[in-house]
Amino acid sequence: MTDKTPTKGTSGRGQRELRVRVKSAKGRKLSSTLWLERQLNDPYVIRAKKEGYRGRAAFKILELDDKYGFLKPGARVVDLGCAPGGWCQVAVGRVNALAERKNKPVGTVLGVDLQEVEPIAGAQIHQLDFLADDADALVKGWLGGPADVVMSDMAAAASGHKGTDHLRIIALCEAAAQFAFDVLEEGGTFVAKVLAGGAEIGLQTMLKQNFDKVANVKPPASRADSSEKFVVAMGYRGRGKAAQDT
Template identity: 85%
Template sequence: MAKKGTSGRGQRDLRTRVKSARGRKLSSTLWLERQLNDPYVKRAQDEGYRGRAAFKILELDEKYRFLVPGARVVDLGCAPGGWCQVAATRVNALGERKGKKIGSVLGVDLQEVEPIAGAEIHQLDFMEDDADQKVKDWLGGKADVVMSDMAAASSGHKQTDHLRIIALCEAAAYFAFDVLDEGGTFVAKVLAGGAEGELQKLLKQRFTKVANVKPPASRSDSSEKFVVATGFRE
């Protein structure tokens, strides 16, 4: 018989609490509490992903199907590597899906990234003048997908941060224009805030369809969303 206040299985759905340690900032305590109570964090640990962000690209791909076997993928700002992990599996980079085309995943980041099975990782600033040519050389041709989960360092000022990430997304878009093959896909994180108009206009000039999506794995209290542009026109 279940005790009063418990579920039918005799277990109470307790919410983990983190006591504020002396000297710890309230913001740090709240972040830690949120992490401990986030089901996506637990899933990432259980399924071997390097972070909860892996589920964002999984959910976007479930809807738009751009990570197909045989696709050549570039992940900008790939650290810590969760998006590369997802992409490597979905494009069959390791050839584990017999009878399916074998794709490739190339991750680039300013910092060094631990090796990822099925992905080729390079330390590179994608804004360098010759970065696009380096990426095409490493890929052995043009990409089918360019994706970015990058965010500029937070300043603490909402509008400034919004403008920074839009500028970063625009830079990623121009990079994608240089490396994408005809019909390719561009996926990138943005922050809602009113300055997306020029980015949308830019993408609509080069892609047949541009969608703005907030996947379930994106926290409800976050202003982040993702732009998914498909059908690149060279």
């Protein structure tokens, strides 16, 4: 059950803005109540509902692309661990996968996940373990060639132990990077979520050996109290060239 309590400040129409307060309920932990209250008042959650995105995470990739411009019309994009689909939704619009802009190249968006994902207009969705031996060949076949962008918002299942969770997500990100090395076109971009904590040094070294530019950024849509950040690696050198440069 919720109620709406006036907060300071007014809207442009002179009406008081309302903050949703969640009342405690029998059997529900305080932490759950606080999480629910935060969700109901999160401006990105509210925007996602209004704009038709499947989650607030869509704004993270929007903000990253606004800054670095890797989702270009005509690009072929792979979204690893794509559920629930917000990143695919953004990519469809940015690469013109629905051919809505007749004067722009038409892109391709491919989402893969271990679980079934509801269809997304303009995107190909496949249930696939990207760690499978034939995953790279399957993806390139579905795309009709190498990818221009490989992106991942994946996170390993939380254990409750901060150090363990950090190591797990770094290992997952490293696996995603290795997959990207197999499917990316030269000059391509890899974008992935990581958690700050120290173990990402090896990941950073590996990416710098394989890409011309590696940036680490925390987009505004990423909650301030979260340790997540995103790595954006641009200008993939290709397997052969990376080996020669090291």
